[in-house]
Structures are given as structure tokens and as C-alpha cells.
Amino acid sequence: MQRxxxxxxxxxxxNQMILINHLYELKNCRTVKCTVCPIMPPHGSFQATQHSQLN
Known part of the structure; x- marks a missing residue:
């Protein structure tokens, strides 16, 4: 898991915006899972899914 x-x-x-856009695209394709931690300030962690490991 990576922040x-x-x-x-x-x-x-x-570029920060390019990385954000790519992460959202990967999330929408179910290649990456985003977990948001409900702490202050909130942060998200990204992890490769099993779907990404099959391709």
C-alpha cells in the first residue's frame, strides 16, 4: 500500500495533476484500490488489485 x-x-x-488523473483512471478500471482513512487530515492509500495482477 502506497500513499x-x-x-x-x-x-x-x-506533474501532480497527471498523477491524480492516472490514479483515478486506474481506480475506475479496478486496477488500483483506494482506501481513505478517516483521520484528520484524511489521506488515501493506493494498492494494486488482483484484477491488475491478472493482466
Missing amino acids: FGELRKLIPDI
């Missing part, structure tokens, strides 16, 4: 900030550090040359 958004951790993903940005792994891909340093990516």
Missing part, C-alpha cells in the same frame, strides 16, 4: 506522497517520490518528474 499519494510516496508515489510522487517514486516518480519525481511527474
Whole structure:
């Protein structure tokens, strides 16, 4: 499971909006699962799904 900030550090040359758009696309394709933690401030964690591992 990776948080958004951790993903940005792994891909340093990516624009923040591009990364957000790609993560939402992957989420809509069920390739990535987003889990939002109900703490203050709220944050989301991203994880590859079984669907992504089959392709």
C-alpha cells in the first residue's frame, strides 16, 4: 500500500495533476484500490488489485 506522497517520490518528474488523473483512471478500471482513512487530515492509500495482477 502506497500513499499519494510516496508515489510522487517514486516518480519525481511527474506533474501532480497527471498523477491524480492516472490514479483515478486506474481506480475506475479496478486496477488500483483506494482506501481513505478517516483521520484528520484524511489521506488515501493506493494498492494494486488482483484484477491488475491478472493482466
